[in-house]
Amino acid sequence: MAHLPASKVREGFADTINRAAYAKERVVVRRRGKEVAAVVPIEDLRLLEELEDRVDLVDARAALAETKKKGAKSLDAIIKDLDL
Incomplete structure (x- = not known):
């Protein structure tokens, strides 16, 4: 499972979505080092x-x-x- 800062997710939003949609990867989004959300496969x-x-x-x-x-x-x- 990947952990990314919100700034990187924002910069590469399409890539983050593709990681979940096609690679079936779960991506945890962090803000100021704290886990705040996740992008997961449907x-x-x-x-x-x-x-x-x-x-x-x-x-x-x-x-x-x-x-x-x-x-x-x-x-x-x-x-x-x-x-x-």
Whole structure:
């Protein structure tokens, strides 16, 4: 994985995009020595999104199971509990 300062990425933006798109390389962008962003192949992004969706599904199923076990609260009760 390459690490480049933002100034070099800015100067060679097309090259950075090509490294991700065609060479399937991940490029970490640094500003003042701190990692601030990454340019990744689109396949990596799609995989990350799929993993996030799976985690969301697990959380949703757990919430439904808890609701079946403990019962649900009305929206009015939730608003009151949160002092909104």
